[in-house]
Amino acid sequence: MAGLNWRFDNSYSRLPEAFYARLGPTPVAKPQLVIFNRKLADELALGPDGANDVELAALFAGNRVPDKAAPLAQAYAGHQFGHFTMLGDGRAIVLGEHVAPSGHRVDIQLKGSGPTPFSRRGDGRAALGPMLREYVISEAMHALGIPTSRSLAVVTTGEKVFREENLTGAVLTRVAGSHLRVGTFEFASARRDMDALATLVSYAIDRHYPDLKNSETPAAALLWAVMERQADLIVHWMRVGFIHGVMNTDNMTISGETIDYGPCAFMDAYDPATTFSSIDQGRRYAFGNQPGIARWNLTRLAEALLPLIHPDQEKAVALAEDRLEAFGALYIAHWTAMMRRKLGLSGEDAGDTALIEGLLSWMERRRADYTNTFRVLTTDRDGDEIYADEAFLNWRELWRARRGDLNTARPVMEAANPAYIPRNHQVEAALVAAGQGDMAPFHALLDVLARPYAERPGLAAYTAPNPEDNYRTFCGT
Numbered sequence: 089m090a091g092l093n094w095r096f097d098n099s100y101s102r103l104p105e106a107f108y109a110r111l112g113p114t115p116v117a118k119p120q121l122v123i124f125n126r127k128l129a130d131e132l133a134l135g136p137d138g139a140n141d142v143e144l145a146a147l148f149a150g151n152r153v154p155d156k157a158a159p160l161a162q163a164y165a166g167h168q169f170g171h172f173t174m175l176g177d178g179r180a181i182v183l184g185e186h187v188a189p190s191g192h193r194v195d196i197q198l199k200g201s202g203p204t205p206f207s208r209r210g211d212g213r214a215a216l217g218p219m220l221r222e223y224v225i226s227e228a229m230h231a232l233g234i235p236t237s238r239s240l241a242v243v244t245t246g247e248k249v250f251r252e253e254n255l256t257g258a259v260l261t262r263v264a265g266s267h268l269r270v271g272t273f274e275f276a277s278a279r280r281d282m283d284a285l286a287t288l289v290s291y292a293i294d295r296h297y298p299d300l301k302n303s304e305t306p307a308a309a310l311l312w313a314v315m316e317r318q319a320d321l322i323v324h325w326m327r328v329g330f331i332h333g334v335m336n337t338d339n340m341t342i343s344g345e346t347i348d349y350g351p352c353a354f355m356d357a358y359d360p361a362t363t364f365s366s367i368d369q370g371r372r373y374a375f376g377n378q379p380g381i382a383r384w385n386l387t388r389l390a391e392a393l394l395p396l397i398h399p400d401q402e403k404a405v406a407l408a409e410d411r412l413e414a415f416g417a418l419y420i421a422h423w424t425a426m427m428r429r430k431l432g433l434s435g436e437d438a439g440d441t442a443l444i445e446g447l448l449s450w451m452e453r454r455r456a457d458y459t460n461t462f463r464v465l466t467t468d469r470d471g472d473e474i475y476a477d478e479a480f481l482n483w484r485e486l487w488r489a490r491r492g493d494l495n496t497a498r499p500v501m502e503a504a505n506p507a508y509i510p511r512n513h514q515v516e517a518a519l520v521a522a523g524q525g526d527m528a529p530f531h532a533l534l535d536v537l538a539r540p541y542a543e544r545p546g547l548a549a550y551t552a553p554n555p556e557d558n559y560r561t562f563c564g565t
């Protein structure tokens with residue numbers, strides 16, 4: 089194919105065979121290109137230069153597999169809503185790893201690419217709406233400065249998928265630092281294959297934490313490093329009001345990137361109990377539970393790694409428990425630093441936590457919009473009537489006194505407080521139009537979200553909270 093300069097080096101396919109099943113994507117009836125992320129392709133020098141839409145569609149549908157690809161479905165396990173299961177890519181194929189000229193190595197994965205030995209009762213396919221949803225939200229996350237998988241293309245397949253009704257089939261091409269998950273380690277551990285586990289540890293270190301290469305206890309070093317990256321990631325999510333929605337251990341990466349945009353959504357009114365996913369009846373993955381769940385998931389990673397942390401199990405447990413304890417403190421420290429940036433507070437003051445909590449509890453009581461409240465503060469403008477509330481005005485006096493000069497605080501606040509997030513009703517409207525063949529609203533939304541921190545005139549519609557407070561998202565999409 090013209091200009092397809094993917095530089096494959098498929099290191100994952102050189103791992104022990106238990107970690108994957110080799111197979112290619114299942115070709116589809118009539119691939120059609122819906123969207124192609126030219127900018128990302130250029131950044132990674134993926135080309136394909138001079139390819140037409142028909143060629144691109146064949147490539148991103150999996151109908152034409154590049155010569156040096158080593159397609160496979162990854163095996164992994166996971167705790168899903170607390171319950172352990174052996175899993176694997178049931179509807180995804182990793183074509184291989186592309187090494188960009190910068191040296192940056194990425195997985196190129198097709199999602200919705202047909203059944204695999206891990207499909208269980210699933211059809212291996214995906215529908216257009218959810219794939220476009222992952223596209224727009226992952227790209228928004230990237231523009232927000234949050235580690236995430238990226239979206240390279242979406243094609244329709246010319247086939248229907250059945251999800252209570254017939255929907256348009258689609259394939260998403262996703263690019264990620266890797267797809268190693270907490271669940272990949274749980275998989276090796278559950279098989280009681282210590283050699284495979286040790287191999288996986290050194291593989292993950294090579295790929296994501298090369299500085300740890302000469303650690304005395306690689307498994308321990310890896311665990312601590314993953315904890316730090318996850319603490320940073322969750323703090324980012326909490327900064328922008330992102331709710332992942334399905335933080336099962338198979339959806340938590342070793343790289344510290346956000347992956348698997350299923351039932352995720354952004355919160356409007358501030359409420360730690362906010363849950364959008366229709367299947368999360370117990371609100372396990374509510375906004376405010378995310379740090380605790382991250383720690384719970386990291387505990388599962390620690391358990392998987394125990395035999396490699398210390399030969400004496402009791403000592404291994406004590407070491408791991410120490411660090412998990414430290415995760416709590418680390419998270420709070422990072423979260424507080426993040427909140428100081430959102431409020432433009434320089435240095436540290438003993439009263440800061442109370443000041444932060446004061447605002448949050450007011451927001452929760454008044455159901456104030458999380459994003460817009462911080463933007464009102466960023467310019468310290470009066471905002472609409474909700475901000476005329478006496479409790480808010482009292483809080484604002486304390487904040488102004490602590491904050492000092494707004495001109496000094498403002499650049500820091502502007503960089504921490506997005507003006508534009510993917511508002512649920514805007515995302516839905518763009519997906520409905522796309523389903524009818526009109527991609528204009530989708531592109532308009534992508535454009536707005538590509539520069540989330542720079543307020544621009546004429547975009548007020550993108551800052552309005554969802555007028556309906558009953559938004560629901562769906563898993564198993």
Ligand code: AMP
Pocket residue numbers: 175176177178179180206207208209210211212213214334336339348350564565
């Ligand atoms: P998720 O929580 O979306 O990451 O998915 C959990 C597991 O279900 C993964 O192993 C997926 O590959 C699998 N899965 C989800 N949807 C399908 C489908 N339509 N067909 C086969 N497997 C699926």
Ligand code: MG
Pocket residue numbers: 338339348
């Ligand atoms: Mg998943």
